Amino acid sequence: MRTCLVIDDSSIVRKVAGRIIASFDTATAEAASGAEGLAAAENTMPNLVLVSGNLSDMSGEDFIRRLRALEGGAAVPVIALLVESNLGQMTRLKRAGASGFALKPFDRMSLSMRLETYLRLAEAA
Template sequence: MKSCLVVDDSKVIRKVARRILEELGFEVIEAVDGKDALETCERTMPDAVLLDWNMPVMDGLEYLKAVRALEGVEQPVVVFCTTENDMSHIRTAIEAGANEYIMKPFDREIIEAKFSQVGLL
């Protein structure tokens, strides 16, 4: 079973994402911010990361740069999931190593389509 780390400071978003991802056959791990997510990845690297941008402690972009800098690990597929929808944010995320980008609010169809595009489904 593939694993997905859901990183978002909103408990509601984590709960909704968990339900969708579990229906799609993923084991779901949750993190409340980038620092928590990075610590989780250092213990066990997930197959995928659904990542919010705006979070306290360490934001999504800082987390993405840190996880992409880890050596000797199999890198996860990272899908940003955020309200930041201007092209400069999307470009910045892709340049930093994001595989895909989802706008909030999202639903099962959107997650299923994006996860299929990056080979997770």
């Protein structure tokens, strides 16, 4: 079964994202911090990662760089969750290795549209 790792300081964001992702027949793992997310990915590399652009313990860019350095981390799609369309932050995240972006707060339709392509790719792999 495909897995998605959701990393966000907010338990509500993690819970809502998890419910939406479950509708794609995908298991969800959650992490409340970047360090927790890296430990989870090191243990079992997910098929998709959703990470907040602003974590309490590290920047989204730093998380993505560290994830990409892990074995198998270079091939995993990473969607950065942002609270606004900040071109500077989006550029830094993209340079760090982000595959795409989704804006918070999200609803079922908006997040599903963003993730559908990546989940289909994970299914084909």
